[in-house]
Amino acid sequence: MDSKKNKEINIKEIIDPYLKNWKYFLGIVFIMGIFAIYKIKSTVPVYKAQTSVLIKDAKKMSAASGDIGVLQSLGGFSGMGTNSIENEIGVFQSKTIVEDAVKEYNFQTPLYARQVVNSIELYGKTSPYIIHIIQEKEDAELPKKTISIKTDKDKVIFSSEEWKNNVITTFDKVTVLPFAVILITKNQNYVKPKGVDMSDIYFNYSNFDSVVESFQNALIVDLLDKEGTIISLSVNFESTEKAKDYLNSLVRQYNNYAINDKNIESKRTKEFIDKRIALIAKELGDVETQKATYKSNNNIVDLPSEAKMSLHLKEQSKAQLLEIETQIGINRVLQNTLNAKGMGDVLPLNVGLDNESSAKVIQEYNSLILQRNKYIENATPNNPLVKEINRQIIDVKSSLVQSLQKNVTSLEFARNKVGSQLGSSESLIEKIPVQEKLFRSIERQQQIKESLYLLLLQKREEAAISMEITAEKARIIDKAFIFSKPVAPKKLYILMACFLIGLLIPFTFIYIKQLLQSSIITRADLTKLTQLPIIAEIPRLKNKNLNLVRFNDVSPMAESFRILVTNLKFLLPKKEAPYVILVTSSVKGEGKTFVSTNLSIILGSSRDKVLIIGADIRNPQLQRYNPSMKNANGLTEFLSGESLSLVDIIHPSGYNDNCDFIYSGSIPPNPTDLLQNGRFKDLLDTVKNSQKYKYIVLDTAPLLLVTDSFLITENSDLVIYVTRSEVSEKKYIDFLNTSVEDKKINNVGIVLNGVKETNFGYGNKFGYGYNAEVKKWWQIFGN
Numbered sequence: 104m105d106s107k108k109n110k111e112i113n114i115k116e117i118i119d120p121y122l123k124n125w126k127y128f129l130g131i132v133f134i135m136g137i138f139a140i141y142k143i144k145s146t147v148p149v150y151k152a153q154t155s156v157l158i159k160d161a162k163k164m165s166a167a168s169g170d171i172g173v174l175q176s177l178g179g180f181s182g183m184g185t186n187s188i189e190n191e192i193g194v195f196q197s198k199t200i201v202e203d204a205v206k207e208y209n210f211q212t213p214l215y216a217r218q219v220v221n222s223i224e225l226y227g228k229t230s231p232y233i234i235h236i237i238q239e240k241e242d243a244e245l246p247k248k249t250i251s252i253k254t255d256k257d258k259v260i261f262s263s264e265e266w267k268n269n270v271i272t273t274f275d276k277v278t279v280l281p282f283a284v285i286l287i288t289k290n291q292n293y294v295k296p297k298g299v300d301m302s303d304i305y306f307n308y309s310n311f312d313s314v315v316e317s318f319q320n321a322l323i324v325d326l327l328d329k330e331g332t333i334i335s336l337s338v339n340f341e342s343t344e345k346a347k348d349y350l351n352s353l354v355r356q357y358n359n360y361a362i363n364d365k366n367i368e369s370k371r372t373k374e375f376i377d378k379r380i381a382l383i384a385k386e387l388g389d390v391e392t393q394k395a396t397y398k399s400n401n402n403i404v405d406l407p408s409e410a411k412m413s414l415h416l417k418e419q420s421k422a423q424l425l426e427i428e429t430q431i432g433i434n435r436v437l438q439n440t441l442n443a444k445g446m447g448d449v450l451p452l453n454v455g456l457d458n459e460s461s462a463k464v465i466q467e468y469n470s471l472i473l474q475r476n477k478y479i480e481n482a483t484p485n486n487p488l489v490k491e492i493n494r495q496i497i498d499v500k501s502s503l504v505q506s507l508q509k510n511v512t513s514l515e516f517a518r519n520k521v522g523s524q525l526g527s528s529e530s531l532i533e534k535i536p537v538q539e540k541l542f543r544s545i546e547r548q549q550q551i552k553e554s555l556y557l558l559l560l561q562k563r564e565e566a567a568i569s570m571e572i573t574a575e576k577a578r579i580i581d582k583a584f585i586f587s588k589p590v591a592p593k594k595l596y597i598l599m600a601c602f603l604i605g606l607l608i609p610f611t612f613i614y615i616k617q618l619l620q621s622s623i624i625t626r627a628d629l630t631k632l633t634q635l636p637i638i639a640e641i642p643r644l645k646n647k648n649l650n651l652v653r654f655n656d657v658s659p660m661a662e663s664f665r666i667l668v669t670n671l672k673f674l675l676p677k678k679e680a681p682y683v684i685l686v687t688s689s690v691k692g693e694g695k696t697f698v699s700t701n702l703s704i705i706l707g708s709s710r711d712k713v714l715i716i717g718a719d720i721r722n723p724q725l726q727r728y729n730p731s732m733k734n735a736n737g738l739t740e741f742l743s744g745e746s747l748s749l750v751d752i753i754h755p756s757g758y759n760d761n762c763d764f765i766y767s768g769s770i771p772p773n774p775t776d777l778l779q780n781g782r783f784k785d786l787l788d789t790v791k792n793s794q795k796y797k798y799i800v801l802d803t804a805p806l807l808l809v810t811d812s813f814l815i816t817e818n819s820d821l822v823i824y825v826t827r828s829e830v831s832e833k834k835y836i837d838f839l840n841t842s843v844e845d846k847k848i849n850n851v852g853i854v855l856n857g858v859k860e861t862n863f864g865y866g867n868k869f870g871y872g873y874n875a876e877v878k879k880w881w882q883i884f885g886n
Contacts, residue, residue, distance in 0.1 A: 116627055120613055123861040127612075132605030139601035142592065145220040149591035152346030153337040153584060155327060156354055156577040158191050188332050192324050195336060195357060201319045202311075204352035210345070211236050211314045212285075214252075217303040226342040229296040231289070231304070237277060238284040239310055245282055249305040252287075259287055282308060318349065333580060339590050347583035354577055361576035373566040380559045387552035393545055420524045427518040430456070434510045437465070441503060449473065450503075458510050464503045471496045623831045625862045626855055632836040635824075635843065638674065638852040639667035641698065643828070643859055650697060651728065651758060652704045659860075664705045667698075667854060674821050674852050680797040683787060685718075685819035689807040689835035693827040694856035696724035699802040702823070707761035711797040714753070714790060716765040718783075718815060719804040720774045723767035729757050737768030741786060742777040749789060763796075774804075778814045787818050806848075807838055813847055822851045828858045 121128070194200065205211065212234040214225040225231070232252065246265055253260040261270040261280065272278040278285050295301065309317075321340070327333045336353060340346035433456050440450055449469040456462055475492045483489070623629060629637050642659045644650055652661045675682050686699040696719075703713045717725040717738055726733045732754055736745075741752050756762040771777055790799055801819065803812040816822060824839055842848050 119627075120617060121610060124609060124613055127609040128606060131608050132602060135601035135605035135608075136598070139597050141220075142597055142601075143594050146592040147221050147223060147341045148589035149339050149341055150343050150346065151337055151339050151586045151590045152343065152350055153335055153586070154350040154354060154582060155333055155335045155580040156357075157580050158188060158332045158334060159576055159578060188326065188334070192326070192334060194360075195324045195334065195353060196319065196322060198315060198319060200353055200356045200360065201322070202315050203356045204349055205311070205315055205318055207352050207356075208345075208348050209233065209235065210318065210349070211311055212306050212308060213345075214304060214306050215249075216299050216301050217305065218300055222305075223296075223299055224342045224345070225296070225304070227344045227348075228290075228292050228294045229299075231293045231295075231301070233288050233290050234306060235286040235288070236283055236311070237286055240282055240284075243282045245310060246308050249307055250280075251303065251305045322353070334577075343585045346585065350583035354579060357577050358575040365576075369566045373563055376559050376563045376566060380556065380563065383552055383556045383559060387549070387556055390545065390549045390552055416524065420521050423521045424518060427514050427521060430458075431511055431514045431518065434458075434461075434507045434514065437461075438504065438507045438511070441500065441507070456510075458506070461503070461506045461510055464499060464506050468496065468499045468503055471499055621832055621834075622829050623826055623833055623836070623855070624828055625858070628833065629826065629836065629853060629855060632833055633840055633853070635839070635851050635853050636670075636674070637855060638670035638823070639663055639854045640858045640863055641667075641694070641854060641856040642863070643857045650701075652701045654708075660701075661705070664701050667702060668705050671821060671823065671852055674850060676820055676850070678820075681791050681794075681799055682797065682821065683791075683799045683801065683819045684821050684823060685801045685803055685812070685816055686823045686825060687803045687812045688805050688825040688827075689831060689838060690805045691722065691808065693805070693825050693831055695719070695805075695825050696727075696802050698823065698825050698854055698856060699800050700725070700728055703756075703762045703798070703800050704759050706798050706800075707759045710761060712795055713762045713798045713800060714765065714796040715756075715762065715800045715802060716786075717767035718778075718801045719811070720767045720771060720777065721804055721809060721811065723770065725764055725766050725802060729754075729764070732764070732766055735766050735768070737766035738783075738786075739768035739771045739774075739777065741765075741768075742780065742782045743771065744782070749786075749793075774811055775809075775814070778811050783815060784818060806842065807835060816848045820850065822848045824848075824851050824853050825856055826853060827856045828862060830857065 214230050214232060214234075215222040216225055246263060248264050250261055250263045253262070257273045259272050259274060259278075261272070261278075266281070270278065270280060272287070275286070275288055278287065321338045323337045325335055327335050336350050338346050338349060340349070437450060437456065449472050450465050456465075471492060475489060475496060478486060478489045478492060484493075623632075626637055626640055641663050644660070649658075652658075652664055671684065684702070686695050686702070688695045699715055703715045707713045715725065717723055720739050720742075723737075726735075735754060736747055736752050738752065741747050752765050752768075753763050754766065756764055777783075787799065790796060801815065803815065806812050826835070839851070839853075843851055
């Protein structure tokens with residue numbers, strides 16, 4: 104429970120400085136709000152323009168039969184010859200295309216009309232003049248300030264704060280300016296914009312490269328869909344017409360470049376193909392001539408058919424040769440048989456003889472033999488019939504012998520002829536593989552040249568067709584259009600940013616101030632540094648002339664001193680009066696004398712007699728409340744041994760009958776010696792023994808600077824240690840703690856003096872006393 108409470112207290116302490124300074128937060132936020140409104144009103148709205156285009160897929164040529172790898176990509180039929188959408192994005196962002204767009208619409212010299220809080224760009228129909236840059240001066244210094252344009256009928260006056268003299272010219276005349284040669288003309292389509300003051304027109308000049316770079320940087324190119332080929336182009340411009348013209352020009356220039364590239368590539372392809380056709384035609388003619396020569400030299404019409412015929416002829420010759428050999432054999436067998444047989448023997452007839460005449464002779468011969476044999480059976484050899492038939496047989500036999508011999512001779516001749524034919528066929532067949540190999544080589548070259556020649560003819564026609572086709576590569580999906588809501592100024596963002604800055608400025612200031620703050624500010628600062636009781640907080644004086652508590656005073660200051668009196672009574676020891684109260688501090692200026700005096704007034708208000716002793720004899724301050732007593736005898740004269748009695752140095756305060764003063768007197772050269780010579784103790788004893796005063800208040804010197812106060816602390820019943828808000832350093836409290844721990848001072852109560860009303864630990868909302876004034880709401884920014 105305690106830790107939770109401590110945590111809550113700590114959080115409150117952290118935010119308390121910011122809550123107390125809420126007026127600064129409110130004031131700076133209000134100022135930043137005014138600034139935000141001014142910023143919004145003075146900023147010309149910027150609108151987003153966008154266009155989207157579809158990049159058509161690159162067309163590829165189909166690979167025809169017999170095409171070779173080099174010619175597959177020949178022809179330039181895919182526009183700019185790319186399939187990468189990233190490359191197309193890069194083309195849109197290229198400097199060359201942006202340059203052409205800037206030149207087309209003369210974006211280099213924008214005109215503006217100066218208004219009360221801003222300037223409005225004049226473009227298109229709203230621009231009364233058109234400025235053409237004819238030539239830039241390379242070594243000339245560019246103007247840093249605007250160039251105003253004034254006209255008087257046809258007279259045009261250019262002026263600038265950078266020029267000593269104005270440049271006077273006329274419309275449609277070449278004019279030399281310090282930085283460029285220009286030509287200014289009237290805009291024939293000019294229409295005065297509504298609600299725009301056209302009395303002060305000017306233009307800004309930048310060199311062409313700078314303008315191109317700015318337009319290039321303003322362009323945003325991206326894919327609408329990562330998986331698609333639709334590209335969006337967008338810019339943020341003040342002039343909506345200018346933005347649309349710029350985007351449309353980019354798309355137009357892109358398509359022009361694509362068409363030009365395609366035509367150039369097609370033209371070069373056609374020229375290359377024409378050269379190749381001429382070369383291939385010559386080579387094809389050479390191959391065909393070589394083929395014809397080879398056929399002529401080798402008597403070839405159709406090599407496969409001739410090879411087939413040779414094979415057929417060979418087989419046929421072999422069959423013929425076999426048949427002839429058989430017939431020769433038969434004829435020889437018949438000859439031998441005929442020679443070996445007698446007169447009565449017949450010859451074999453059906454032995455396969457392939458000669459009809461010889462077969463008829465044999466048949467006739469056999470008939471005669473058979474007839475003779477019949478005659479012999481019935482007659483003798485000398486029979487005339489037998490003799491006649493024998494003669495016939497001899498004639499037929501002779502004829503048969505001659506016929507068989509002729510057959511053999513004829514067959515041998517035929518055999519030689521068929522053998523020669525067989526040899527010729529075999530020779531031809533042996534030559535066919537070599538001839539076929541050579542012929543194939545020639546024919547293959549012819550086929551390759553023919554295929555290549557036909558392919559080139561086809562590609563030449565395709566290239567010619569492609570040159571005639573001028574289809575745009577980027578098909579416009581959406582023409583340049585303007586979004587209805589401006590992208591700048593972003594009102595909500597500006598308001599939020601100014602609001603945050605308005606909070607951040609005082610927050611940072613307070614935070615840094617706290618971070619660097621080394622002095623005591625509030626009661627909480629003291630409670631963190633010491634365990635000694637804090638018996639009062641004295642408010643800061645708003646009127647330095649009212650530094651003393653008055654009779655029946657109910658001001659916050661009077662109430663704070665009453666609280667001081669109440670609290671110190673709890674610290675006073677339980678003994679008989681009088682009580683000695685020592686008032687001291689760390690350094691000068693913390694309000695010891697102020698506290699001593701007002702404490703005495705409050706103590707005396709209850710009809711108790713109070714004596715204030717100005718014990719700070721080094722720097723007397725009590726006299727400032729009664730300047731007439733500046734030279735009066737006081738403590739110094741008494742301590743130095745002068746023959747003065749108490750009556751001589753005690754003086755009435757002049758503002759409270761129950762309060763008397765012993766002033767410090769003159770400043771001595773040896774204050775320390777005087778305070779420790781024993782007479783100060785005698786003085787206190789004398790006052791105590793007189794029983795006249797209930798309270799004796801000692802206004803002493805600062806403890807941190809001199810040792811005077813330490814010399815008399817043993818004579819006090821209570822030490823009031825005065826600190827001052829925003830003056831006393833925190834390290835002073837370390838000195839106080841050390842002094843208490845070392846028993847140099849005892850029974851100490853701390854008073855925090857000069858506290859701002861907002862820094863009070865309590866009671867600051869309504870003040871002290873029931874009659875305290877409460878500020879009205881319109882007084883919150885007062886002191």
